[in-house]
Amino acid sequence: MNSTLGNLTNSDDSFDRxxxxxxxxxxxxxxxxxxxxxxxxxxxxxxxxxxxIFTTEKLHRLECIFMANLAISDMYVTTLADPLxxxxxxxxxxxxxxxxxxxxxxxxxxxxACVNSLGSIALLSFNRYIYICQNKFxxxxxxxxxxxxMCCCLYSVGLLLVLLNFAGIGDHSFDRKSLExxxxxxxxxxxxxxxxxxxxxxxxxxxxxSYLSIFLKVHGSRKKTKTASSRRTSxxxxxxxxxxxxxxxxxxxxxxxxxxxxVLDRDDSFPHEVHLYITVWAHLHPSINWLVYYxxxxxxxxxxxxxxxxxxxxxxxxxxxREGNExxxxxxxxxxxxxxxxxxxxxxxIEISGNRMNDYTI
Numbered sequence: 384m385n386s387t388l389g390n391l392t393n394s395d396d397s398f399d400r401x402x403x404x405x406x407x408x409x410x411x412x413x414x415x416x417x418x419x420x421x422x423x424x425x426x427x428x429x430x431x432x433x434x435x436i437f438t439t440e441k442l443h444r445l446e447c448i449f450m451a452n453l454a455i456s457d458m459y460v461t462t463l464a465d466p467l468x469x470x471x472x473x474x475x476x477x478x479x480x481x482x483x484x485x486x487x488x489x490x491x492x493x494x495x496a497c498v499n500s501l502g503s504i505a506l507l508s509f510n511r512y513i514y515i516c517q518n519k520f521x522x523x524x525x526x527x528x529x530x531x532x533m534c535c536c537l538y539s540v541g542l543l544l545v546l547l548n549f550a551g552i553g554d555h556s557f558d559r560k561s562l563e564x565x566x567x568x569x570x571x572x573x574x575x576x577x578x579x580x581x582x583x584x585x586x587x588x589x590x591x592x593s594y595l596s597i598f599l600k601v602h603g604s605r606k607k608t609k610t611a612s613s614r615r616t617s618x619x620x621x622x623x624x625x626x627x628x629x630x631x632x633x634x635x636x637x638x639x640x641x642x643x644x645x646v647l648d649r650d651d652s653f654p655h656e657v658h659l660y661i662t663v664w665a666h667l668h669p670s671i672n673w674l675v676y677y678x679x680x681x682x683x684x685x686x687x688x689x690x691x692x693x694x695x696x697x698x699x700x701x702x703x704x705r706e707g708n709e710x711x712x713x714x715x716x717x718x719x720x721x722x723x724x725x726x727x728x729x730x731x732x733i734e735i736s737g738n739r740m741n742d743y744t745i
Contacts, residue, residue, distance in 0.1 A: 428670065432672070
């Protein structure tokens with residue numbers, strides 16, 4: 384039994400039932416276990432996000448509309464796309480051939496969900512950028528109706544990419560390299576490039592610009608504010624950088640390899656393993672977001688602990704982190720009074736407290 388897929392380098396070849404597992408168990412088994420865990424924990428986490436947002440009054444805020452929209456899109460991946468990806472890797476393409484149109488429909492939904500998911504992250508970061516760096520425009524741009532409209536526009540962009548298939552541009556099918564139902568990267572190469580830019584690079588640039596601007600704004604405000612301790616200021620800057628880096632690095636690390644792969648492998652010459660690993664890695668992102676919220680935002684931490692008692696599992700880890708920062712409150716903690724804080728004047732006229740960091744950078 385081989386641990387690689389060297390005997391299947393041509394995408395015209397397809398795997399039969401259980402052939403992937405039998406011929407490359409060293410590749411197949413870890414991937415299948417990873418997908419199963421991602422589907423299980425991702426679905427749990429995204430349901431928990433939705434319950435938390437709907438049942439926690441402190442989270443009834445405009446930016447949480449984008450977070451709820453993100454969780455809904457991510458649930459499509461964790462509840463349908465991931466399980467069917469497991470089916471594809473076990474049963475092979477023949478399983479979907481017996482159900483005409485089924486694979487294509489699943490791939491359509493995955494495209495729309497992924498565009499909406501990454502777009503929601505971009506909108507969320509843009510929301511925080513306006514709130515912190517251009518606060519005077521916040522109430523003009525972000526209202527409940529406009530936030531919902533923005534989310535609808537994301538679905539429209541995803542739907543447009545799908546509808547282009549019916550005009551002979553691109554397609555969705557079973558990919559014989561990644562062994563799952565996904566858009567056909569080989570059908571129309573210019574469409575693949577546009578897809579890569581729309582799906583990944585635009586959100587990456589928006590998120591990167593927004594969070595960098597937030598960090599520079601808050602860091603600059605702290606430098607202008609006289610503090611009793613430069614050590615506290617330094618700790619705050621480190622804490623803020625850590626939070627923003629976690630959010631951005633996970634997002635970029637999951638999707639940039641995928642965006643590069645689909646453009647660089649124009650001749651479909653890359654090995655199966657490369658497509659398998661990178662595609663699975665990108666699809667892990669919907670299963671990770673809830674953990675990012677839990678470990679970087681105290682409102683979500685408190686709500687998750689209240690609803691699902693996650694402190695039983697993660698309490699020791701969280702307490703350990705806090706002990707290392709108890710000389711200052713810059714790790715993102717929010718006191719009871721601060722959790723209800725809202726802006727009533729431009730941010731530039733407000734002293735930015737280290738304790739409020741995560742309230743700004745959800």
